[in-house]
Amino acid sequence: MAHIQIKDLTFAYPTNEDRLVLDHVSVDIPQGQYVTLCGKSGSGKSTLLNQLKTVLTPNGKRSGEILLDGVPLDQVDLRTQAALIGYVMQDPDSQIVTDKVWHELAFGLENLGFDQRTMRTRVAEMASYFGIQGWFHKDVDELSGGQKQLLNLASIMAMQPSVLILDEPTSQLDPIAASDFLNTVRKINLELGTTIIITEHRLEDIFHASDKVVVMEKGRVIVQDSPKAVGKYLKEQSSEMFAAMPAPVRIYYGVTKGKDADTEDLSKVPLTVREGRTWLSELFDGKKILPEKETKEQEPDTKETPAIKLKDVWFKYDRDLPDILKGTTVDVPKGKIFALVGGNGTGKSTTLKAICRIVKPYRGKLLIDGKKLDSYKSADLFRGKLAMLPQDPKSLFVKTIVREELEEMLGVKEAAKYEKAVELNGSENVPLDPKIERIAKECDILHLLTTHPFDLSGGEQQRTALAKVLLTEPEILLLDEPTKGIDNFFKLQFASILKRLTDNGVTILMVSHDVEFCARYADLVGMFFDGDIITTNTPDKFFGQNSFYTTAANRMSRHLFKNAITDEDVIRRCLENLNA
Amino acid sequence: MVSKQSEIKTMREIYKDEFSTYNPVTNIVFFLGAIILGMFFIHPVFVGVSIIVGVIYLFTLIKKRAFKELLLMLVMFIVLAAINPVFNRMGATVLFWLFGKPYTFEALIYGMTLGGMAVAILCWFACYNCIMTSDKFIYIFGRIIPSVSLILSMILRLIPNLSRKTKQISSARSCIGMAGSASSSRMEKIRNGTLVLSTLTSWALEGGIIMADSMRSRGYGTGKRTTFAKYRFDKRNWVLLIIMVILIGITIFCAVKGSTKAEYVPYFTMTWFGEFYMTLGIVCYGIFLLIPVLLTIKETIKWRIFRSKI
Numbered sequence: 001m002a003h004i005q006i007k008d009l010t011f012a013y014p015t016n017e018d019r020l021v022l023d024h025v026s027v028d029i030p031q032g033q034y035v036t037l038c039g040k041s042g043s044g045k046s047t048l049l050n051q052l053k054t055v056l057t058p059n060g061k062r063s064g065e066i067l068l069d070g071v072p073l074d075q076v077d078l079r080t081q082a083a084l085i086g087y088v089m090q091d092p093d094s095q096i097v098t099d100k101v102w103h104e105l106a107f108g109l110e111n112l113g114f115d116q117r118t119m120r121t122r123v124a125e126m127a128s129y130f131g132i133q134g135w136f137h138k139d140v141d142e143l144s145g146g147q148k149q150l151l152n153l154a155s156i157m158a159m160q161p162s163v164l165i166l167d168e169p170t171s172q173l174d175p176i177a178a179s180d181f182l183n184t185v186r187k188i189n190l191e192l193g194t195t196i197i198i199t200e201h202r203l204e205d206i207f208h209a210s211d212k213v214v215v216m217e218k219g220r221v222i223v224q225d226s227p228k229a230v231g232k233y234l235k236e237q238s239s240e241m242f243a244a245m246p247a248p249v250r251i252y253y254g255v256t257k258g259k260d261a262d263t264e265d266l267s268k269v270p271l272t273v274r275e276g277r278t279w280l281s282e283l284f285d286g287k288k289i290l291p292e293k294e295t296k297e298q299e300p301d302t303k304e305t306p307a308i309k310l311k312d313v314w315f316k317y318d319r320d321l322p323d324i325l326k327g328t329t330v331d332v333p334k335g336k337i338f339a340l341v342g343g344n345g346t347g348k349s350t351t352l353k354a355i356c357r358i359v360k361p362y363r364g365k366l367l368i369d370g371k372k373l374d375s376y377k378s379a380d381l382f383r384g385k386l387a388m389l390p391q392d393p394k395s396l397f398v399k400t401i402v403r404e405e406l407e408e409m410l411g412v413k414e415a416a417k418y419e420k421a422v423e424l425n426g427s428e429n430v431p432l433d434p435k436i437e438r439i440a441k442e443c444d445i446l447h448l449l450t451t452h453p454f455d456l457s458g459g460e461q462q463r464t465a466l467a468k469v470l471l472t473e474p475e476i477l478l479l480d481e482p483t484k485g486i487d488n489f490f491k492l493q494f495a496s497i498l499k500r501l502t503d504n505g506v507t508i509l510m511v512s513h514d515v516e517f518c519a520r521y522a523d524l525v526g527m528f529f530d531g532d533i534i535t536t537n538t539p540d541k542f543f544g545q546n547s548f549y550t551t552a553a554n555r556m557s558r559h560l561f562k563n564a565i566t567d568e569d570v571i572r573r574c575l576e577n578l579n580a
Numbered sequence: 581m582v583s584k585q586s587e588i589k590t591m592r593e594i595y596k597d598e599f600s601t602y603n604p605v606t607n608i609v610f611f612l613g614a615i616i617l618g619m620f621f622i623h624p625v626f627v628g629v630s631i632i633v634g635v636i637y638l639f640t641l642i643k644k645r646a647f648k649e650l651l652l653m654l655v656m657f658i659v660l661a662a663i664n665p666v667f668n669r670m671g672a673t674v675l676f677w678l679f680g681k682p683y684t685f686e687a688l689i690y691g692m693t694l695g696g697m698a699v700a701i702l703c704w705f706a707c708y709n710c711i712m713t714s715d716k717f718i719y720i721f722g723r724i725i726p727s728v729s730l731i732l733s734m735i736l737r738l739i740p741n742l743s744r745k746t747k748q749i750s751s752a753r754s755c756i757g758m759a760g761s762a763s764s765s766r767m768e769k770i771r772n773g774t775l776v777l778s779t780l781t782s783w784a785l786e787g788g789i790i791m792a793d794s795m796r797s798r799g800y801g802t803g804k805r806t807t808f809a810k811y812r813f814d815k816r817n818w819v820l821l822i823i824m825v826i827l828i829g830i831t832i833f834c835a836v837k838g839s840t841k842a843e844y845v846p847y848f849t850m851t852w853f854g855e856f857y858m859t860l861g862i863v864c865y866g867i868f869l870l871i872p873v874l875l876t877i878k879e880t881i882k883w884r885i886f887r888s889k890i
Binding site for chain 2: 079093100356408
């Protein structure tokens with residue numbers, strides 16, 4: 001008997017009963033399986049997960065049933081559910097309840113009324129298993145994002161659940177913390193036999209480990225099967241979801257073009273970088289690899305004044321504290337996308353803050369368009385010259401609907417005029433300001449104008465915040481982790497907006513952990529380490545030289561091709577060589 | 581910002597202290613005793629003992645950093661002592677005339693006693709602050725009213741969170757030129773402030789919903805709740821608690837018998853060493869206040885011996 005059985009589940013929100021958020025979903029999950037749920041934003045993944053725990057299920061019209069060990073979920077009392085079904089949410093911060101690590105670990109056990117002895121044992125056990133002893137007595141606020149999410153996981157595991165549900169648990173974490181976290185989840189699955197149901201944007205780390213992958217689209221399950229079979233199915237259907245598959249799968253099908261897909265042995269499909277390397281090596285066994293045609297080295301134009309120039313910039317928060325920026329030097333050329341990559345706490349974000357005058361360096365030069373940063377007046381600098389999109393787009397939202405949010409940027413008088421007009425005539429009857437209309441169209445948020453900004457999905461919030469920033473018509477745009485928590489489709493859309501901006505001469509400096517995104521869209525990439533930029537190069541050279549800090553496609557093919565960093569590069573080189 | 585916070589953290593850090601390893605209940609009984617008794621004994625000798633022991637204890641806790649706090653207390657003491665005779669003209673021994681009013685010896689002594697008492701209590705509060713961390717405070721509350729302890733714990737997390745978010749919002753707005761500048765009018769500043777506040781509210785509400793979900797999904801409100809006790813009440817706590825109660829008992833008994841009697845008008849008189857109850861009272865009071873310091877000394881000696889044996 002399956003551990004969890006979802007039988008013909010249909011769900012619609014009371015506000016819109018015709019639109020089925022879940023459309024006849026049936027999934028069987030045996031005990032101890034690792035199940036990955038994927039789909040675009042808004043495909044119903046989170047809604048499905050919320051149905052698996054009664055306290056989280058929203059109101060709405062519902063049919064079908066969910067069985068937990070053969071018993072309908074509604075009949076399992078809440079206390080038992082709390083213990084049996086663990087649920088880890090997206091935001092590491094908001095789901096923490098108490099102020100101390102030890103208290104958070106004990107919180108669930110307190111709620112379930114365990115006695116002191118059991119609580120002590122469980123808490124001690126979890127702290128040891130997750131390696132938390134070192135920060136057991138700390139304040140929660142002293143922890144990093146990765147530690148916080150690990151704490152959330154540990155405090156749920158202390159209740160000894162038999163199912164663990166994770167709703168995009170790593171979307172707010174940097175890649176290293178994310179893969180640490182996912183490894184721990186994997187370890188729990190392997191060592192404790194806990195059933196795992198997980199949704200993720202980044203499938204690279206979990207796809208190969210899954211026993212079953214469930215793909216959703218518009219509230220329906222379009223396919224549920226083993227990872228390899230799912231890859232094949234999505235390719236055959238040329239589904240949009242194929243773009244979310246891990247790089248080895250995409251490259252495999254890109255090269256074989258799905259030829260003889262039916263007769264093909266599924267076991268050959270590579271899921272990990274290691275399998276991908278082996279497969280490529282076999283494919284080109286004994287063949288000579290054609291050397292890549294040398295592209296002409298583009299000499300950077302040294303005459304043109306860079307949009308942003310930092311020379312030997314030093315910064316620390318206080319005299320007695322360690323330096324954060326240690327002689328940072330960089331030139332950001334006009335009209336390019338410049339990406340800064342590097343680990344946490346190396347000073348990337350601080351560099352952006354220094355350029356925005358949030359922090360003030362104590363030594364060194366900072367030039368914007370060849371003019372000293374200090375010589376700009378705030379009113380001039382942040383109007384038409386420089387603007388920053390913050391890491392959390394919500395920090396920019398102060399109004400109740402998106403339209404007001406954008407009109408706020410026109411100035412107090414204009415905004416009040418529009419607000420009055422909308423109040424009198426209704427939103428549809430008041431034409432938008434031409435500038436707003438143009439930018440809203442460019443950011444693809446015209447259909448969202450009457451929504452509350454907090455009700456938007458992550459990608460939509462990002463674009464709304466971007467529109468707000470663009471209304472200052474900046475020549476230089478600073479982006480802080482722009483792809484954090486955004487799925488692949490929104491990333492594509494976001495990238496094309498950035499491309500259009502640079503075509504119009506806007507300079508973009510972004511700080512990012514997203515190696516794949518930087519490899520594909522940046523013009524220049526700089527590596528930040530220990531308060532300074534170590535190397536700067538074009539993405540292909542930059543990532544081509546790295547062996548660890550690079551894209552999956554590059555790691556998979558670097559023993560054969562030089563400087564092939566994106567999937568397209570690898571596929572193109574494979575085909576050139578195969579057809580030669 | 582993180583490093584800033586850790587900086588503040590070190591300000592509260594204390595040196596090796598034995599008393600802080602005792603159960604919070606033992607801790608709070610001691611501090612309640614020291615502070616409440618200190619407020620009732622308006623007798624120069626008792627006040628003096630309280631100040632001296634309090635200062636010694638504060639020194640063992642925070643060493644050099646105590647100088648700064650003591651300097652402030654000294655200023656306060658001098659001001660209180662000197663000002664009292666200006667308003668209080670009781671007493672028979674006139675020292676000099678100020679603005680045509682007598683400045684008396686008795687009023688000065690009384691002022692010094694009161695000022696000393698204030699300093700002693702501040703000193704004990706400073707020690708209390710070092711020993712009674714939020715964990716311990718919440719633990720004690722939890723024993724009295726369990727639900728309050730959880731709320732306190734949540735509030736303690738909420739406040740720094742909100743202040744961090746405020747900073748984040750205002751810097752985000754300043755980077756798109758919406759934060760106003762130094763030259764902007766008061767009206768504009770108020771408008772900006774309200775906007776930041778409104779964002780903060782939606783943010784807090786949204787976070788609240790997620791937190792409520794997180795609480796319910798971990799079984800909050802599904803039935804009887806217990807409280808995880810980080811601290812145990814073992815034998816050494818019982819021993820110390822009994823000693824403390826006995827000492828407090830004797831001190832109070834002596835006080836009732838008149839050990840702390842001091843008269844300020846018309847002439848200054850007070851009980852002095854040699855009177856049975858006074859001597860017994862002050863000795864018990866002194867030993868009681870010295871308990872934390874004695875514990876630290878005992879532990880230091882113990883470890884010296886341990887080490888020399890190795």
